[in-house]
Amino acid sequence: MTGKDQLRVIVVGSGLAGLATARVLREKCQVTVYEQSSPSTATGGQGIINYPNAIKIMNQLGFDPGRTGSVLVKGFRTLDKQGNIIFDAEFPFEEKYGAPALSHMRADFRAELLRLATAPSKDLGIGGEPATVIFNNGARDIDPEAGEVTLDDGTKAKADVIVVADGIHSRSRRLIAGSNCPQPKRNGMTCYRVVVSADQAIEALGGLPDWWQSLKNKDKRIQIFEARDGSGRIVVVYPLRHTDYMNISCVFATREEKDSTAQSWFAGGDPKELLRIFDDYDASLKTLISVSSTQLKVSELQDMEPLERWTTGRAILIGDAAHAMTPMQGQGANVSIEDAEAFRLLIEPGVTRDDVPTILKQIEKYRLPRATAILGNTRRTGRGVSGGERYKAMDENCTYHGIFEAVKQQ
Ligand SMILES: Cc1cc2nc3c(=O)[nH]c(=O)nc-3n(C[C@H](O)[C@H](O)[C@H](O)COP(=O)(O)OP(=O)(O)OC[C@H]3O[C@@H](n4cnc5c(N)ncnc54)[C@H](O)[C@@H]3O)c2cc1C
Numbered sequence: 001m002t003g004k005d006q007l008r009v010i011v012v013g014s015g016l017a018g019l020a021t022a023r024v025l026r027e028k029c030q031v032t033v034y035e036q037s038s039p040s041t042a043t044g045g046q047g048i049i050n051y052p053n054a055i056k057i058m059n060q061l062g063f064d065p066g067r068t069g070s071v072l073v074k075g076f077r078t079l080d081k082q083g084n085i086i087f088d089a090e091f092p093f094e095e096k097y098g099a100p101a102l103s104h105m106r107a108d109f110r111a112e113l114l115r116l117a118t119a120p121s122k123d124l125g126i127g128g129e130p131a132t133v134i135f136n137n138g139a140r141d142i143d144p145e146a147g148e149v150t151l152d153d154g155t156k157a158k159a160d161v162i163v164v165a166d167g168i169h170s171r172s173r174r175l176i177a178g179s180n181c182p183q184p185k186r187n188g189m190t191c192y193r194v195v196v197s198a199d200q201a202i203e204a205l206g207g208l209p210d211w212w213q214s215l216k217n218k219d220k221r222i223q224i225f226e227a228r229d230g231s232g233r234i235v236v237v238y239p240l241r242h243t244d245y246m247n248i249s250c251v252f253a254t255r256e257e258k259d260s261t262a263q264s265w266f267a268g269g270d271p272k273e274l275l276r277i278f279d280d281y282d283a284s285l286k287t288l289i290s291v292s293s294t295q296l297k298v299s300e301l302q303d304m305e306p307l308e309r310w311t312t313g314r315a316i317l318i319g320d321a322a323h324a325m326t327p328m329q330g331q332g333a334n335v336s337i338e339d340a341e342a343f344r345l346l347i348e349p350g351v352t353r354d355d356v357p358t359i360l361k362q363i364e365k366y367r368l369p370r371a372t373a374i375l376g377n378t379r380r381t382g383r384g385v386s387g388g389e390r391y392k393a394m395d396e397n398c399t400y401h402g403i404f405e406a407v408k409q410q
Helices: 016-025 052-060 093-097 106-118 173-177 198-205 210-217 271-277 283-291 332-347 353-380 387-398 403-409
Strands: 008-012 030-034 047-050 071-073 075-080 085-090 101-105 132-134 139-143 148-151 156-158 161-164 185-197 221-226 234-240 245-253 297-303 315-317
Touching: 008 016, 016 030, 016 106, 016 161, 016 332, 047 052, 047 106, 047 234, 047 245, 047 332, 052 093, 052 101, 052 332, 052 387, 071 234, 093 387, 101 106, 101 234, 106 132, 139 161, 139 173, 173 315, 185 198, 185 283, 198 210, 198 245, 198 283, 210 221, 210 234, 245 271, 245 283, 271 283, 297 353, 315 353, 332 353, 332 403, 353 387, 353 403
Parallel strands: 008 030, 008 161, 030 132, 075 221, 161 315
Antiparallel strands: 047 101, 071 101, 075 085, 139 148, 148 156, 185 245, 185 297, 221 234, 234 245
């Protein structure tokens, strides 16, 4: 399809789901992304882990892990709060699932998605035109049946398809999923997170801790320092940007007397509070938390009961707007990238404007149960489960082969 026959697509939100969708659809459609914030907008954690279910798709979309300084994740290690290793296992992601697991700085990963959505087509070796991304002008209202979006500046934009990827606190969810649809709820855990550079670590500690050195050299693990005292406190550490940086996420039971941060994925945190809560942890870990120059971010973890529907008329919800889940399995963004890949159904030969509502229903039919299953296993494996159960969930999470395979299997 070319020119006037091409589907016009509006994507609401330039997060991970929105930009991945823009990359998929730009090959055949005219895509405009409206983002309410500035180009530097960032959501969620400092680091992010993408598992094989998403990396397989990203590779098909031209993802360049060199640009994101991605680190191969090769297994899991559990330590006690003093840093003694309790469990260590290599996990052969690539052999088992056909693609690696990678950790990277969230901002780098988002920048790579923005490149894939907007770079000249000849640079990516694909057809179609780059998506247009318009910042500082979000969606104030949408009319799913008419395919119309009212923007923050009061102007209106029309499209054949509206993909709503406006995150966990979606303004448009009720307009598509119904006025009484579920909304995100706190799960009782809070997550503080920082990124520390190797230079900062060396300056503060006189050298890298042994575990950092071993992550750098060979054993590229996700490390979980567990309190193991019934408090549920954990510190999750994994390398970023060629292991020159370390993501440190500290999870603990929410203290009810604190003000809620639930209206945002993150807010500024109080380092003194964090150090008090993890006072009995290894001194070097606490030093690393205190020397980080990045702003300490805090989020109360939230998820949402499954929606009954993701689509109405010409509009569809995807990403956290459709299926917010906690990061305890690190799958929210991966499932969002799977959602984006499902729009391949819209760029099949012969699809016309009239087919859009039916195809969006078809996408919902395959994607909603898949996201609900991962929400379920994220809840089940969040706390106090055996390694076996965690690995079973990993199989369910990582063995996804894209929308055409899902259609074939039904
Ligand atoms: C601490 C933490 C760690 C995490 N770690 C992982 C991990 O390791 N692996 C993983 O897979 N997932 C992880 N997640 C989950 C992951 O961050 C989310 O699932 C993912 O960001 C969802 O992408 P999204 O595009 O749906 O939403 P977002 O990334 O939140 O993007 C939404 C975008 O929409 C914009 N927006 C909002 N409203 C409007 C509007 N009205 N108009 C226009 N634009 C709008 C926002 O500004 C934003 O840019 C983590 C989450 C947290 C909190």
